[in-house]
Amino acid sequence: MPNWSVILQQIQAGLKGNPEAGIPANPHAIDTIRRDYLAQLAAHTGRNAIAYYSGWLQKRAHSDVAINDKDKNALMVTVHGMNRNLGLDLILHTPGGDLAATESMVDYLQSLFGSNIRAIIPQISMSAGTMIALSCKSIVMGKQSNLGPIDPQINGIPCQGVIAEFDRAINDIRSNPASAPLWQVIISKYHPTFLGTCQHAIKWSESLAETWLAKNMRNGDLKSSKEILKEFSDHNTNKSHARHISKEKCIQIGLTIEDMETDQAFQDLVLSVHHCFMHTFTMTSAIKIVENQSGVAYVEHGAMQMQQGPQILFGGQPVPMQGGAPI
Numbered sequence: 001m002p003n004w005s006v007i008l009q010q011i012q013a014g015l016k017g018n019p020e021a022g023i024p025a026n027p028h029a030i031d032t033i034r035r036d037y038l039a040q041l042a043a044h045t046g047r048n049a050i051a052y053y054s055g056w057l058q059k060r061a062h063s064d065v066a067i068n069d070k071d072k073n074a075l076m077v078t079v080h081g082m083n084r085n086l087g088l089d090l091i092l093h094t095p096g097g098d099l100a101a102t103e104s105m106v107d108y109l110q111s112l113f114g115s116n117i118r119a120i121i122p123q124i125s126m127s128a129g130t131m132i133a134l135s136c137k138s139i140v141m142g143k144q145s146n147l148g149p150i151d152p153q154i155n156g157i158p159c160q161g162v163i164a165e166f167d168r169a170i171n172d173i174r175s176n177p178a179s180a181p182l183w184q185v186i187i188s189k190y191h192p193t194f195l196g197t198c199q200h201a202i203k204w205s206e207s208l209a210e211t212w213l214a215k216n217m218r219n220g221d222l223k224s225s226k227e228i229l230k231e232f233s234d235h236n237t238n239k240s241h242a243r244h245i246s247k248e249k250c251i252q253i254g255l256t257i258e259d260m261e262t263d264q265a266f267q268d269l270v271l272s273v274h275h276c277f278m279h280t281f282t283m284t285s286a287i288k289i290v291e292n293q294s295g296v297a298y299v300e301h302g303a304m305q306m307q308q309g310p311q312i313l314f315g316g317q318p319v320p321m322q323g324g325a326p327i
Contacts, residue, residue, distance in 0.1 A: 002268065007033070007275040011283075030283060034276035035295045041269040042089070042293030047118070048082045049293045050075070051091040051273060055281035055302075062287045064300050067097025067128050072104055074290035074298035079112055082292070087116035090136065091273065096127025099152065099201070103208055106135045115216045118258075121145040122274035127153070127241065130232065131205070135212035139250070142260035142267060146244035150209055151235045152201040159198035160235035166195060206233055217256050228254050 002010070014029025026032060042049040052074075056065035064070065082088075088109065096102075109117055119125070119133040120140040126148035133139050133147060141147075152159045169183040206229060213225035231237060231253045232245070251257045260267045280286055291297035 002272045002275070004275045004278070007272060008279055011276075011279055030276070030280055034273070034280060035291070035297075037269060037272040037276055038291060039293045039295070041266075041273055044266060044269055045089060047087050047089045048079075048084075049089045049091065050078050051277065051289070051291050052094060053091070053277045053281075053289045053291075054094045055287045055289075056095045057278075058281040059287050059302055062302050064302075065095065065287050067094060067101050067105070069098070069101045069104070070300065071101060071288075071290065072108060074288075075105060075108060077298050078290055078292040078296050079109075080296070081294075084113055087118070088113045089118050089120055089140075090132070091120045091122065091270070092125040092129050092133060093121075093123060093274070093277065094125055094129035096129045096131075096148070099128060099205055099208075102128040102131055106132060106208075106212065110135070110216075117216075120260075120270060121147065122270050124148070124244065130245075131209050131212070134209055134228075134232070134255075135216060137216050138256040138258050140258045140260050140270075141247035141250065142270075143247065145247055145260070147232075147250060148245060149235070149241050149243055150205055150232045151241060152198075152205045153241055154194075154198065154201065158235050158241055159201045162190075162195065162198045163202070164236075166190075202233075209233065224254055 010033055011030050014026045014033060017023050017025035038049060038051060052071075054065045054067075055062075059065060079088075090109070115137050117136045118138050118140060119136040121133065122142070123144060124146045125133055126146075127150060130147040130150050134150075139147075154162075166187065169187060173180045173183060209232070210225050210229050213228060214220055218225045218228075235241075247257060247259075260270060277289065280289065285301045286299050287302040288300040289297055
């Protein structure tokens with residue numbers, strides 16, 4: 001299997017070329033090799049493939065590494081022209097992001113492919129990324145793959161933790177009025193409507209996840225969907241929003257999990273695609289890439305090209321952009 005180092009060697013060899021053998025240097029080798037592996041993956045499965053990749057592990061500081069409304073443009077570009085009867089394999093690598101954007105993305109993809117969407121998790125898909133995976137008919141995971149809790153956060157603060165802390169304050173003041181000044185210092189830091197916002201965020205995220213699970217993966221079984229949801233959405237159970245939930249735990253919870261290791265050729269291709277994206281984020285200014293098996297890609301760049309904005313790439317050639325849309 002081409003591991004991280006082998007993929008890097010392939011990229012470096014492509015960039016240098018081999019003049020003695022008549023092989024010219026390819027300045028776009030990193031894109032060429034990544035797209036070749038993604039095309040091989042789609043050919044192997046006989047399904048459409050879209051890789052949704054964030055560079056948050058390499059470039060955490062940039063806000064666009066998270067799921068946001070720009071991603072709808074990326075999906076619109078990459079699904080165009082696909083044979084929707086083949087279904088969709090959605091390869092996810094993301095820290096999560098905006099809940100409204102996530103809902104919109106799932107609704108859009110389901111309107112095109114119905115229930116025939118499979119999530120593939122080469123390494124990690126957290127928070128709202130986990131919610132996208134839960135909306136699919138099945139999830140492909142390997143020994144190294146992880147999902148994450150889906151309890152909503154506001155500016156990194158767990159909404160369930162806020163509600164629990166406020167309830168604790170009420171009970172503590174009732175039983176021990178002398179504790180009121182201490183709690184006043186803490187509660188006074190909440191801005192107006194903050195508690196209500198937390199409550200709505202909790203209900204919204206749980207409602208979406210429950211509906212998506214019951215509609216697709218659980219074939220209408222609302223009871224099992226609620227049981228699965230508790231494992232993913234309960235802050236007290238998971239302790240931390242950053243918790244990594246393994247393939248074995250996902251199977252135990254009741255998710256429909258496909259074992260990546262069952263098909264060695266498939267596993268090799270998935271992980272080769274993953275390593276290519278990791279090298280792309282390390283070696284370029286890209287912070288997010290959404291790309292299909294035909295080489296059509298929507299690329300967000302970081303500080304090095306902030307004035308340029310996103311690019312739409314067809315077969316490696318950039319298309320002129322205006323206002324974030326192809327012209």
